[in-house]
Amino acid sequence: MSYPYQLKNFEDYQQAWQHSVTDPEGFWANVADHFYWRRKWDKVLEWDFKQPDVKWFTGAKLNITENCLDRHLGTLGNQPAIIWEPNDPEERHRILTYRELHNKVCQFANVLKNNGVKKGDRVCIYMGMIPELAIAVLACARIGAIHSVVFGGFSAQSIADRIQDAQATLVITCDGAFRGAKDIPLKSVIDDALMACPSVKKVIVCTRTRTPVSMLKGRDVWWEDEIKQVETMGNPPVPAEEMDAEDMLFILYTSGSTGKPKGVVHTCGGYMVYANYTFINAFQYKPGQVYFCTADIGWITGHSYIVYGPLSAGATTLMFEGVPTYPDAGRFWDIVDKFRVNVLYTAPTAIRSLMGFGLGPVNHKDLSSLTTLGTVGEPINEEAWHWYKDQIGKGRCPITDTWWQTETGGIMIAPIAGVTPEKPGYATLPMPGIQPVLVDENGKEIEGNGVNGNLCIKFPWPGMIRTTYGDHERCRTTYFATFENLYFTGDGCLRDEDGFYRITGRVDDVLNVSGHRIGTAEVENAINMHAGVVESAVVGYPHEIKGQGIYAFVISEKHVKDPELTKKDIMQTVARIIGPIAKPDKIQFVSGLPKTRSGKIMRRILRKIAEGELDNLGDTTTLLDPAVVEEIKHGKI
Structure with a gap:
């Protein structure tokens, strides 16, 4: 089995990307031709970002499981599908x-x-x-x-x-x-x-x-x-x-900047084509290889890159029940050694955590089968990137540092392993079919290289979100209303002198904790459910393992006699309402929060305090009570 649309070198990539921009419908029709359809499409694409209304492969009929299972039975029936x-x-x-x-x-x-x-x-x-x-x-x-x-x-x-x-x-x-x-x-x-x-x-x-x-x-x-x-x-x-092709395949809930989780909807045809295309290309997957994605199927990474992407490609996909540190910090490397894993796709949080154990757990493990390394969930810092490259890949394996979202369905910007250049900490170049733009706060495109802005996508791709379940208006306002005729990712981004993209973090009120997106409003709502809490504000701060930690500023009803016990009670409340992944790392009790005269909490100031930038808080004179800021600064944990 070969993949006719697999890119082989940088020239291939440049041609494919150019083709995908000048003739997107022709480009994706060529890729889609290699799947099993009960009925071919009447039209490749219909779209309008204002509504938003996006349809791929209109009129086509299929079932994704025939592409993931039935079509492989003749040639790959006895090959491992899942280890x-x-x-x-x-x-x-x-x-x-x-x-x-x-x-x-x-x-x-x-x-x-x-x-x-x-x-x-x-x-x-x-x-x-x-x-x-x-x-x-x-x-x-x-x-x-x-x-x-x-x-x-x-x-x-x-x-x-x-x-x-x-x-x-x-x-x-x-x-x-x-x-x-x-x-x-x-x-x-x-x-x-x-x-x-x-x-x-x-x-x-x-x-x-x-x-x-x-x-x-x-x-x-x-x-x-x-x-x-x-x-x-x-x-x-x-x-x-x-x-x-446009029937609903699944709903996956993700945190938003308001308290209520939103159900991201993906459909059958476009999602299948995009998950398959990005899997085969980003990882440069070769037939017969063992591919190990360490994510949970509860997240989009597991949907696209444990189940649908690999199985539609006839790959062998490895599922792991446990965690990277049990029974010891060598578990991932034991699995690579045991199953002769070729492609390993994991989170920067896991890499940083395993780095902390030193090289003892890595030594004496045979990692020579590895050909490609990948990272997902958040940008990887340079130190972790080099450790992963040198100690796990032994300097031989390209790293694909992938940027994408639940809403995008598949990898959007990433080095294609061994095909396009890589750069530590950078997602580098867009996948074919993806047209990223940077815009300022007014939606004006920022052209050229060596610039920063809000990351948007200006043209549809097959794997993109179609709606938020039961509330299309929420989909429109969250992703398509901020900047006209653009999909807004919610991420800030730098494009360097080489035209490589580096994700600089969320620009809305969503935290990225160990690669999991958690809305600040959701955590605040949970904290405020605790009997002794009057009000709270939550921000992210740099955390050496998780990437971002959760810092909560809490106003309590009365004087807190036992702060440590109360903090544990608050954490227990958050764990009960959302789950343990949303527990704050730090809780600081305060008498008030920095608010504007209209009552808006100035999270920008709290973020700087949490990050330790105490001398660079900007203008606080417009606050209702500027003295609160001094008190919070002195109480910083």
């Missing part, structure tokens, strides 16, 4: 070939149908990183149900919000999950969430940890029992549901 490495290295790993995966997806698709799921229904999936998670995702896509995967670290309240928004009718979960030294009680969290979710009629529970769980008669069923029932029926074949 699964459990949390406990003593437990046996599992390998599913393309044929086995296809069978299991069809089986579970039957289970979904038996439980009343039909095309267009929303299914919430809240599971640990086991092969059944990928099977559940693909089974939904096979019958045309819309999956909404929720990361297995979110709280009951966060899950309830997402289920209510999507009006999901069925939930798929596990009794529990293993993550490092922890057992996570997934089913009991779901039970708490469902107290507020009348739309859910059925819960399918997969056995993993053998944790005792409550099973409600008529609502809760065991995965294994349901599979037996399908086997008893003789495993009836499940033809893939015919989907329109």
